[in-house]
Amino acid sequence: MTLKRPPYQPRDATRAVTIRDVARDAGVSVATVSRALNHRGHVAEAVRLRVREVADALRYAPHPGARNLSSRSTHTLGVVLPVLHGEFYSSLMRGIDQVARSHGLHLLVSSHHGRRDEQDAALQALRGRVEGLIVMSAAHAPGEDAGLLHIGVPAVSLDDADAAGMSTIAIDNRGGAVAMVRHLLSRGHRRIAFIGGPAGQPEAVARELGYRQAMADFGLEEWVVEGAFDEASGHGACAGILRQGLRPDAVFAGNDLMALGCLFALTQAGVRVPQDVALVGFDDIPLAAYAHPGLTTMRVDAAELGRRAVRLLLSSTGAIADPDIEPGLLATTLVVRASCAAAEDPEA
Amino acid sequence: MTLKRPPYQPRDATRAVTIRDVARDAGVSVATVSRALNHRGHVAEAVRLRVREVADALRYAPHPGARNLSSRSTHTLGVVLPVLHGEFYSSLMRGIDQVARSHGLHLLVSSHHGRRDEQDAALQALRGRVEGLIVMSAAHAPGEDAGLLHIGVPAVSLDDADAAGMSTIAIDNRGGAVAMVRHLLSRGHRRIAFIGGPAGQPEAVARELGYRQAMADFGLEEWVVEGAFDEASGHGACAGILRQGLRPDAVFAGNDLMALGCLFALTQAGVRVPQDVALVGFDDIPLAAYAHPGLTTMRVDAAELGRRAVRLLLSSTGAIADPDIEPGLLATTLVVRASCAAAEDPEA
DNA sequence: CTGTTAGCGCCTTCAG
């Protein structure tokens, strides 16, 4: 026989009220409290009411960690993105948040800044905390696994690169770029310059690929200038283009921010848009509509991507049955504004 | 004597590896594994190495919920904001993320869309999951408590309204607006119209208050037009102003988005900025610098606010000692660009 | 319908 030890007391003085306190005050067992509060099993209505009352009076709230431990459910989703700021990612977050919240799920977010090591750390840290994962992965070589293998929970990828059989849903950047070039071609433009994004960034790569593909399909010469997806680089790239001997018919900026940078550069240089040169972007950020002239662009609905990602994730866990949600690409929408008037439309 | 029951088995087939598995394979007790892995207490170096090895081989990772339950630490911070998208909030998130990550803390985020009930739900849901809270609260009447009382963890508020002795750090919107008006006055402007933001939104309120205060101090007549902090409303408000008989010397838009909307409206109407009317905004969003003309504005460093909020939170928990971080207001910075030329500077 | 009790996975005394 061992002696009775002093009770284990790591608890601090301001201990939260537990299910035991409620049980004691309500004169029932903890099991009954649990059942009453979770509407699980059958509990006499009178008892349920009393328990509810006591719980409220005590300001009782179940300890999520404990609940998680014993029921193996965390009610939270992990979101791992390259970064958390900017129009695209914050809209994406909003979409994710909307659907997650409507299903009573929390969001544990993390960013990896495009670095594989940070991504690994983030995923590792999320292990056991989340019941599902939405990941836009760091750049990785085509052959290399994206590091999303041993996760142990359902996950959906927001990259084109479909990692190890994971569900994937992504913006069709390549298709959008192809469509944009075709639009320019249909308007009679032939010398089309493209301002690309940061090397290796998936979106930038996909858009440039689309541009190259569409130009090649038409047997036209490619004209790619480097950019960085921000206004400054759009401004700079455009200035560079203007310094060339041959002026393009149209400039296709890899995103709207760069397109706006271009627009200001062109305006400053006295080059008229769209009379002297057509200008198009990609993303359809709010300002695209208010620029002067309005910017023709390819709308990307990041919030919708987020919503679909969560639904896809939930449907894969069986939490919801949503037959409309399927892995694949989310199409972009061409938005035609004044910055790219028809070349065969002289009065533009 | 009770009969031996069948072992409790809610675990699914794909059970994660636990500390017990590591202990067994390493031929030691779970306590030793715990000590070895957490560098707590003394463990023979050889044993530590072997445990480490086995743990790695098994891809063991401690279960956060269990750890939380027994050690009462979650290593996560809760962030509750009105919304998650937009330039300001996403920059704020980035700042918070930076510092949190550098301290090995996770972020549980939630938005309440300015609604008190959603905020309460969010805070309730975070209880027990987080060790600290950063909150920008929903609009609440001056007297009413902000609903941040019974949280039970250290918290910092990002509102001016200092709730129940909580630490507060916020952008000095009012001071910034006052400074902006003074700047306009110093440039010789007197008829200054102000485009406000959504009613009740704390930032909007503070900025309008600053404008009114500064105008009153100078004995000038106020001229406030309603807006909604987006480009469209800026455009509309400006059009409304132009329809008035008397044109203002200067238009002070409550934020840059509206200022840009104004700029386009003015351009379309053939009104020159800054020759015919000066235009200033608030926020210093990236595009402000690339607008034509460049937009004079009041820079708000949201990321810095986020960084400071986390540091303030951590210093209040004693996690870090950072004497430089103190509650209070974060000053804004006047950024002078071409949209508001000196009235007494004719060649502008 | 309700109470009892065995864990969930981990950390932490205490004894050896």
Added chain:
DNA sequence: CTGAAGGCGCTAACAG
């Protein structure tokens, strides 16, 4: 330096 065992707060069998 290491092992055994209790307990964190809760849920889920099972017995009554």
